[in-house]
Amino acid sequence: MIATIVPIRPAVLTDLSVICDLIAQLGYPVHRDVLRVMLEELLGDPRHVVLVAEEPEHGVVAMIDLSCRPVLRLQGWIGTIEELVVKRGLCGRGVGDRLIQYAKGLAAERGWVRLETMVARKRESNRRNFPFARGFVAAEAVTYRPGRLEGRQGPPSLYQERSHPGGRDGP
Numbered sequence: 001m002i003a004t005i006v007p008i009r010p011a012v013l014t015d016l017s018v019i020c021d022l023i024a025q026l027g028y029p030v031h032r033d034v035l036r037v038m039l040e041e042l043l044g045d046p047r048h049v050v051l052v053a054e055e056p057e058h059g060v061v062a063m064i065d066l067s068c069r070p071v072l073r074l075q076g077w078i079g080t081i082e083e084l085v086v087k088r089g090l091c092g093r094g095v096g097d098r099l100i101q102y103a104k105g106l107a108a109e110r111g112w113v114r115l116e117t118m119v120a121r122k123r124e125s126n127r128r129n130f131p132f133a134r135g136f137v138a139a140e141a142v143t144y145r146p147g148r149l150e151g152r153q154g155p156p157s158l159y160q161e162r163s164h165p166g167g168r169d170g171p
Helices: 013-025 032-043 095-110
Strands: 008-010 048-055 059-071 076-086 114-117
Touching: 008 095, 013 032, 013 048, 013 059, 013 076, 032 048, 048 095, 059 095, 076 095, 095 114
Parallel strands: 076 114
Antiparallel strands: 008 048, 048 059, 059 076
16 A cells, blocks of 8 residues: 555535545435535534545545544543545545544544444445454444334435344344
8 A cells, every 4th residue: 555645624615526426436326405505514513524635636535524422321422434435546545544544633632432433344445354454343233223214215225224134024
């Protein structure tokens, strides 16, 4: 891996187009107007940090989105890496590493008791052990979520979700 010193800065609304492209690269449908409203909200909320890595020759090449929340059982605040994505063709140059290190420093600076991320098993970064190689450990937990929340269907999932551990819809 080639180490790259790439400047990291807070995202701004004018980064919307490239952020749309990066979200689409993750495989999610992008609704530009909705994403714009969400980005505006995140940029104005101190519990969220959206950062981009920008190279002079390529422009914005990566993004990381962090959120934090208080957790009673841990008696402190935890940070979550919500998204981390590097433009296709520019992976393996150290940009993702730099964003992770920046996030770890930010977590320490803010006194968070934990920094975590959730990565789908089928995601390429997981198959390459990207989180493990950056000091993350696998938690002994399973994420459960309702298929619909209050009658609203969320964005389509990239991965098949099962309503029962055996893949059946019932007990």
